[in-house]
Amino acid sequence: MSVSPDREADRALEDGTPEHAAELAREQAYVSTLYAKLDTERVEAQRRLDTTLRQTGGTPQARTERDVATTLYSDRLAQLGSVEQGLCFGRLDFVPDSVEETTYIGRLGLFEEDDDYRPLLVDWRAPVARPFYLATAASPDGVRRRRHLRSLSRKVTGFDDEILDLRAADQGQDLGLAGEAALLAALERRRTGEMADIVATIQAEQDRIIRAPLGGVMVVQGAPGTGKTAVALHRAAYLLYTHRQQLTTRGVLVVGPNSTFLRYIGQVLPSLGETGVLLATIGQLYPGLDAEGVERPEAAEVKGRLVMKDVLAAAVRDRQRVPEPVLEIEHEREILKLDRKTCVEARTRARRSRRPHNLARRLFVSDVLDALTRQAARKLGEDLLDAQDVQDIRAELAASKAVAAAMTELWPKLTPEGLLDDLFAEREHLDRAAGKLLSEADRALLESGHDAKWTPADVPLLDELAELLGEDDSEERAERRRRERVERAYAEGVLHVLEQDEEIQDEEVLRVSDVLDAELFAERQQERSELTAAQRAAQDRTWTFGHVIVDEAQELSAMDWRLLMRRSPNRSMTLVGDVAQTGTAGGARTWDEVLSPYVDDRWRLEQLTVNYRTPAEIMAVAARVLAELDVDLAAPASVRETGVPPWSVRSTDLEADLPGLVAQELSAVDGGTVAVLTPAARLAAVEAAVSPGERVSVLTVERAKGLEFDAVLLVAPDEIVAASPRGLNDLYVALTRATQRLGVVRTGEDVPALAELG
Numbered sequence: 001m002s003v004s005p006d007r008e009a010d011r012a013l014e015d016g017t018p019e020h021a022a023e024l025a026r027e028q029a030y031v032s033t034l035y036a037k038l039d040t041e042r043v044e045a046q047r048r049l050d051t052t053l054r055q056t057g058g059t060p061q062a063r064t065e066r067d068v069a070t071t072l073y074s075d076r077l078a079q080l081g082s083v084e085q086g087l088c089f090g091r092l093d094f095v096p097d098s099v100e101e102t103t104y105i106g107r108l109g110l111f112e113e114d115d116d117y118r119p120l121l122v123d124w125r126a127p128v129a130r131p132f133y134l135a136t137a138a139s140p141d142g143v144r145r146r147r148h149l150r151s152l153s154r155k156v157t158g159f160d161d162e163i164l165d166l167r168a169a170d171q172g173q174d175l176g177l178a179g180e181a182a183l184l185a186a187l188e189r190r191r192t193g194e195m196a197d198i199v200a201t202i203q204a205e206q207d208r209i210i211r212a213p214l215g216g217v218m219v220v221q222g223a224p225g226t227g228k229t230a231v232a233l234h235r236a237a238y239l240l241y242t243h244r245q246q247l248t249t250r251g252v253l254v255v256g257p258n259s260t261f262l263r264y265i266g267q268v269l270p271s272l273g274e275t276g277v278l279l280a281t282i283g284q285l286y287p288g289l290d291a292e293g294v295e296r297p298e299a300a301e302v303k304g305r306l307v308m309k310d311v312l313a314a315a316v317r318d319r320q321r322v323p324e325p326v327l328e329i330e331h332e333r334e335i336l337k338l339d340r341k342t343c344v345e346a347r348t349r350a351r352r353s354r355r356p357h358n359l360a361r362r363l364f365v366s367d368v369l370d371a372l373t374r375q376a377a378r379k380l381g382e383d384l385l386d387a388q389d390v391q392d393i394r395a396e397l398a399a400s401k402a403v404a405a406a407m408t409e410l411w412p413k414l415t416p417e418g419l420l421d422d423l424f425a426e427r428e429h430l431d432r433a434a435g436k437l438l439s440e441a442d443r444a445l446l447e448s449g450h451d452a453k454w455t456p457a458d459v460p461l462l463d464e465l466a467e468l469l470g471e472d473d474s475e476e477r478a479e480r481r482r483r484e485r486v487e488r489a490y491a492e493g494v495l496h497v498l499e500q501d502e503e504i505q506d507e508e509v510l511r512v513s514d515v516l517d518a519e520l521f522a523e524r525q526q527e528r529s530e531l532t533a534a535q536r537a538a539q540d541r542t543w544t545f546g547h548v549i550v551d552e553a554q555e556l557s558a559m560d561w562r563l564l565m566r567r568s569p570n571r572s573m574t575l576v577g578d579v580a581q582t583g584t585a586g587g588a589r590t591w592d593e594v595l596s597p598y599v600d601d602r603w604r605l606e607q608l609t610v611n612y613r614t615p616a617e618i619m620a621v622a623a624r625v626l627a628e629l630d631v632d633l634a635a636p637a638s639v640r641e642t643g644v645p646p647w648s649v650r651s652t653d654l655e656a657d658l659p660g661l662v663a664q665e666l667s668a669v670d671g672g673t674v675a676v677l678t679p680a681a682r683l684a685a686v687e688a689a690v691s692p693g694e695r696v697s698v699l700t701v702e703r704a705k706g707l708e709f710d711a712v713l714l715v716a717p718d719e720i721v722a723a724s725p726r727g728l729n730d731l732y733v734a735l736t737r738a739t740q741r742l743g744v745v746r747t748g749e750d751v752p753a754l755a756e757l758g
């Protein structure tokens, strides 16, 4: 590489020394050349995009190539734009005589085209960058020195070196930390309400998960603050880089617990130059809905039970009726009688076809029409009719309003929304479908909780129903076939014209028709849509993803899992969570219980053990709560101490006391964020007392899951514990949200696990 090997490589340079200043200047010079290169690439990508967009007309192949180029240059421009901050954050110096002596690591790869594509900057995801995250003094992997560069915009403000030499003292040895100074600086920064990427300081245990193979189901179990969310998002970026072809077509889905959380993590992937990922809550996975209705947790728990799949199947069967005992249909002034036996036979045949309800309907209707036709023919005198007459009668019956009404009564066309609404709104429907499957109390819960707004727990039920009902899209399909015929005819015409056109050289004609037959061309025309896989997936309920990542996976119900497994038939999944934090009654107690119905024991477990968020003083309190939980998990080791012990006060007038306490914490975190975590029952009162703003949030524990704040004020812990069967888990979650300070405001009974706080 162009950088000369550094004479000082075997010892860390002292800040403030002339050697240090000279080295900083050298790094600045190198980083400036990288930015200059980045600027050139931007200009070039913009120029190419502009040229492509200006072109019009041309051969079909040229048009197709143009579409591909437009997407390519637009994506490249977006990527080049996203890496501006912290473009280059690291450097590795290898032992002498290595292939490379120095490698710079950054957010994307930059190369010197004029010099045989010599790498100027290596993408953090490339295999050669790996030692930056893994090398240790004990296992240096050829690395002599790891350097973290600190920068502000385009200015290099400093660097931290680690000499990977067993003789050198390594402060982070206990926890096996890499780049400890840079890591601690990242962890000490004030929180802004948006998650930041960790690309410069990924730790070895995290790196192994981020770069694990694409296939199969991997569960990442880790205590609060161990970087599960960060790891999940960096894994998405890594997989897209490494399996670009495969994953850009099918897309990657990242599922998070609620929209607050999705907003919190929303910037991480774009900052890593990746925009092709669909971030969604379960409530957003049924196209056309954004199910944000709120319901009682007990009702959501019933909706999430696996037995609901049988309830829904029964509800569909309940709508496939037979006359009791006869249905009379008036046709051409005759009364036709549809008897129970005929309908039972037709229903049995339709059900045995195993087609979804709306598709099996055609079989049922056809059999019933046959029976009615025979009856009508008999009335008219069968002997007098020829085959054509019988066919005409059948066609008339098929067009008859009275017959249509009878069919609607016996086997109606159904939509998921319509059926679910009926099921929850009309008690007799629910009783018929669920009488033997759900208790009276459970059915009452479903009925009482139902109102106009769909809730997240309704979404897997709607999805299940969409599977059970199917869509009779025969008319749309016929229309699509007609359109395809027209497009094919057009394409054939285009190719024909090209072949006839003497202006076009033979060679060109050959190229066009060789590579592009009419069918393919028509197909390409359809694919020309500008949408990314993620955008198309968001609109298509039956879309299956190349990889599915689930965060806070412990919260999902059995019915949620059924929905997700349908979106991931290849079972390429990363599931991150913590069974000690499960808050929902229908959530996971063990990973095995959740996964065995789908993959048996074919899933692998990875664990994260180091807590990057919560300082040791606060984690000690949380660990006492963890010990009381019914889980076999050890508390994580915190990477840092703050010297600030968590504290507790008793308040007899919460509304009066809170504003002062919040002001005190705000000033203590000096520009950072404060969250007041409260039992749901007190939310409105606490909000009124505190007036949340940009730096102050008021949240229930459920909403705070996955988030973090510099200071946390936890209100009425006893009420949080008492509010649900998983109250202690909620307390554990609440205690582990703080990066710096924790205060507990007691209003009622003392919680034994918090006794040491006073």
Ligand SMILES: Nc1ncnc2c1ncn2[C@@H]1O[C@H](COP(=O)(O)OP(=O)(O)OP(=O)(O)O)[C@@H](O)[C@H]1O
Binding pocket: 183, 186, 187, 196, 197, 198, 201, 202, 203, 206, 222, 223, 224, 225, 226, 227, 228, 229, 230, 231, 578, 581, 612, 613, 705, 706, 707, 708, 736
């Ligand atoms: N290697 C790292 N470098 C810098 N910061 C890190 C690293 N790993 C984790 N962090 C930071 O630690 C904090 C906690 O990470 P994250 O939210 O991913 O943890 P989590 O395991 O998902 O927690 P929870 O279970 O509470 O949702 C975040 O601020 C994250 O940026």
